[in-house]
Amino acid sequence: MxxxxxxxxxxxxxxxxxxxxxxxxxxxxxxxxxxxxxxxxxxxxxxxxxxxxxxxxxxxxxxxxxxxxxxxxxxxxxxxxxxxxxxxxxxxxDWERRYRHMRMHTCMHLLGALIPVPVTGGAVGAEKSRLDFDLGEHQIDKVDLTTRINALIAEAHPVVFGTITEAELDEQPELVRTMSVQPPRGAGDIRTVRVEGVDFQPCGGTHVNNTSEIGAVRVSKIENKGKRNRRVHLVFE
Ligand SMILES: [Zn+2]
Missing domain, CATH: 2.40.30.130 (Elongation Factor Tu (Ef-tu); domain 3)
Incomplete structure (x- = not known):
């Protein structure tokens, strides 16, 4: 095949x-x-x-x-x-729908970069998206996150794609520690998405080429999902 x-x-x-x-x-x-x-x-x-x-x-x-x-x-x-x-x-x-997914997906990487704790789940949508965090003692606030994420969007960071081998990852445990999503193992080279100066993650999704394409967004809700876990909801403005 x-x-x-x-x-x-x-x-x-x-x-x-x-x-x-x-x-x-x-x-x-x-x-x-x-x-x-x-x-x-x-x-x-x-x-x-x-x-x-x-x-x-x-x-x-x-x-x-x-x-x-x-x-x-x-x-x-x-x-x-x-x-x-x-x-x-x-x-x-359906380009209109896909482009919204691209804008949202890149935006979720920005959100992950702003909250430096492990991500436990998430969903990208054309209207709204969400990301789940194992927050622990970390504090987050809707208004503060909205301000900071829109600042990153406006700073117009380029988004670049690459691949990394499992051997290269093994040599850089400090790099893996900064990843909010752990890279998949045993399936060959891993695709990477870098938001210049902001974030570097393993990811197989589709993204915009520059954060400025995302446009204005708003953190609409932070949901309590148990003692340590929070679900952060985000919408296009
Ligand atoms: Zn991703």
């Missing part, structure tokens, strides 16, 4: 792509390459459209990883799509 070419890693701003059908399983379609991000790392799967060689356009309702994380499958709104392996298709993501 050759891994699908995941174009969203090369250029998360690509909105359309011509591809070839690799496999069909009912309403689920695999392609030789894709710009659709599959559900994972707290970020929803992309939606959009797929047009077959007969000119018919079908909605893509969801995108998921396949049996291996290097496979991506797209769920169409019908099983009656007529697509077969080898067919050329034109694809387009």
């Amino acid at each position: 050759t891994p699908v070419r995941r174009n969203y890693y090369d250029d998360s701003y690509q909105r359309t792509l011509a591809a070839t059908v690799l496999a069909v399983n009912g309403d689920w379609i695999e392609l030789d390459q894709t710009i659709f991000y599959p559900l994972g790392g707290g970020q929803p799967g992309d939606t959009g459209v797929m047009t077959g060689p007969d000119g018919k356009t079908h909605k893509v309702l969801d995108t998921r990883k396949g049996d291996s994380s290097e496979q991506v499958k797209h769920q169409l709104d019908t099983q009656d799509h007529g697509l077969a392996p080898g067919d050329p298709v034109e694809t387009a993501i």
Whole structure:
């Protein structure tokens, strides 16, 4: 099984792509390459459209990883799509929704950088997002966080992507300690996302190229989730 070419890693701003059908399983379609991000790392799967060689356009309702994380499958709104392996298709993501996910995901990394304790969970959404922290004795405040996160956004920090090997990580335990999310092990090289001067994390999500693209946000609620844990909710202004 050759891994699908995941174009969203090369250029998360690509909105359309011509591809070839690799496999069909009912309403689920695999392609030789894709710009659709599959559900994972707290970020929803992309939606959009797929047009077959007969000119018919079908909605893509969801995108998921396949049996291996290097496979991506797209769920169409019908099983009656007529697509077969080898067919050329034109694809387009719902860019408005995806771009909001990108802005929110980068924003969640800023939030993680402002609260230097382990992250225990999170979810990125097009309207609102949340991040869970094992806060311990650390104190946080809604208004203070809102001010500081908007300052980081306005400072227009570039966001750069890279990969790091497990061996390189092992040589830098101090680097791993600064990561609010521990890097995955045993799956080869690890993709990294650096917000210049602010944050460095392992992450497989899609991001904006500069924090200024995020726009104004507001920490809307801090929820008590037990003795040590707090859930921080954030919305676009
Ligand atoms: Zn991330």
